[in-house]
Amino acid sequence: MQNSSRDEMSRLFLPPINRAMRKLDPSFFQKTIPLTAAHVLDGRNIPRVMKECAKDLLRVPRLRGVITQKDDAGTERKLLLLKPEVKHDDLSTVQPKTREFVEEKIIGLEPYNLHMKYENWNYEEIMNSILPEGLDEIPCAFTQAGHLAHLNLREQYLPYKHLIAAVLLDKNPNISTVVNKIEDVGTGSVYRTFPMELLAGKDDMNVEVRESGCVFRFDFAKVYWNSRLGNEHERIFKQFKPGEAVADVMAGVGPFAIPGAKQRVFVYANDLNPESYKSLVDNIKINKVSQFLTPHNLDGANFIRGSIRALLSRSQNPLTNKVSIPTPGKRGQKPPPPPTVIPVPPVFSHFVMNLPASATAFLGAFRGAYRGFEGVVTGREMLPMIHVYTFHKAPVTENAAGEICADISRYLGHKMGEGDLENLENVRLVAPNKTYYCVSFRLPATVAFEDIQDTQGI
Ligand SMILES: C[S@@+](CC[C@H](N)C(=O)[O-])C[C@H]1O[C@@H](n2cnc3c(N)ncnc32)[C@H](O)[C@@H]1O
Known part of the structure; x- marks a missing residue:
């Protein structure tokens, strides 16, 4: 043909x-x-x-x-x-x-x-017959968290927002709530949440999401969640080894922490947002990881310094320095095999800091945080790998690594060169002029043992 x-x-x-349609009338089609x-x-x-x-x-x-x-x-x-x-x-x-x-x-x-x-036409076909010609394109992109679809509509589509949402709802049977972001997350929200309006469906922001084989329940309007970060969460938690200890400084509802704890890593997870903390506590129960996951609701800087000391004390206390878990035996094996005992390590192997707008500023908390640990930290590999997220201007310039190192150096009070980085991951472009990076590096001993006063703890 x-x-x-x-x-x-x-x-x-x-x-x-x-x-001319402004209110969806399916009978017209x-x-x-x-x-x-x-x-x-x-x-x-x-x-x-x-x-x-x-x-x-x-x-x-x-x-x-x-x-x-x-x-x-x-x-x-x-x-x-x-x-x-x-x-x-x-x-x-x-x-x-x-x-x-x-x-x-x-x-x-x-x-x-x-x-x-x-019913015979899809979302795009219906929208193409309603929206005015000459708009850039039909807005098809939304992110989904459980039953909720989250749109980020540009201004030219706002007059049609209810129509767009109503058709989207009809054409996606697994979505029952459609919301639109109404302000940029970067404009002030400490907890990285954003105001949103309900456009269609039921007014229910309590979602259940599955990621990396774990279940996360939370109120989408009150905590941070980004369904596009699934691969990045996995890239990080796959670096954790069973029996290690890991601290997640800005843990949200637990997308690094819960899968980490599921693989028998001792995770200390923290978030300043009381709502995130509440969901984190729920998610610990839902995913049955309480033996391996300790939640906190503190400012990140206090958490960094306090958790380092708290882990060492725990590892030295005979009542808390190990976890026993059932050892899988053969069917009907009598007596059952003795439990597997996993000792709590004295130091963290990784710190995760995912608050890209300001996480590097928290690096100052590591200065002198290991003073008094000289007898425990006997080798460089006992100092943690830090994975800190940051934004940088896009498009990626040759200078990005250098500029990110300068930023990190400023907060660590120690010069870091590109050669000191274990990895610089370009996570994704978040806006035409903004790239989201994860910088991984081993905490330098000079920073860890710097002679500086420790004032706060957990
Ligand atoms: C970008 S979100 C990341 C959450 C989670 N790690 C994830 O990947 O989904 C940043 C988190 O940092 C938390 N936060 C903001 N300020 C904080 C602070 N000073 N100390 C600890 N957490 C903080 C926010 O509540 C939010 O949950």
Whole structure:
């Protein structure tokens, strides 16, 4: 088929246009298209006809290929819809095999009125017939957290926001709430939450999300969650080894911490937002990781210094310095195998700091944080790997690493060069001029043991 006639055919099956619609009216979207159908006289021949007459068959997404009708006597008739160019009374419009079947009375051609309605078109097709021409593109992008779809509509779409949300809701059966972000997260929210408005569906922000085999429950309006960070969370927690200790300074509802604890890593997780803390505590229970995960609700700087000391004390206390977990035995094994004992290590192997707008400023908390640990930290590898997130201007410049090192050096009070970085991960572009990075480096001993007063703790 020529491209132009293919375009013409696909246009024929598009919904009717109504650019004045402001409130969704599904009943408007109806269309009757006169077509030809092949009546397959003996239903058992359907697979054969479908195969051998394939070139004449109509294929339109979301339209059933085989139509069942009942005649006046209640007997079922099976029809196959044919392409618009096929005419029921002109055999020169069909392929030779179709003609042969007609002549052999395997099929009979007859007129058929195809009625299309709202359900037959997808989100994009419906929106294309409502939104004014000349807009950049149909806004299709949304992020999903459980039952909730989160839009970030640009200004030109705001007059149509309710329409967009209503169609989105109808066309995505696993979504029951649609919200729109109404202010940039960067404009002041300490907890990285943002005001949002409900556009369609039920007013229920309590979502349940699955990521990395774990369940997270939280109030989407009150805590930070980003469904696009799943791979980044995994990239980090896969670096943790069972039996190690890890501190997550800005843990949110636990997307690094819970999967880490599930792999038997001792995780100390902290978030300043009381709502995040509350969800974190719930998620610990839901995912049954309380033996390995200790939650805190502190400012990150206090948490860094306090958790370093708290872990050492715990590892030295015979009542808290180990965790026993059942050892899987053979079925019916008697006596069951003794529990597996996992000792609590004296120091953290990793610190995660995911608050990209300001996390580097918290690095100052590591200055002198290991004073008094000289007998415990006996080698460089006993100092933690720090994974700190930061924003940098985009597009990526050759200078990015140098500029990020300068920022880190300022807060550590210690010169860091590119050679001191273990990794610089370009996580993603968050805005046309903003890149999200994760910098990983081992805490330098000169910073850890710096002679500086420790004033706060947990
Ligand atoms: C970008 S979110 C990251 C959350 C989580 N780590 C994740 O990946 O989904 C940053 C988190 O830092 C928390 N936060 C903000 N200021 C903080 C502070 N001073 N100390 C500790 N946490 C803080 C916020 O409440 C928020 O949950």
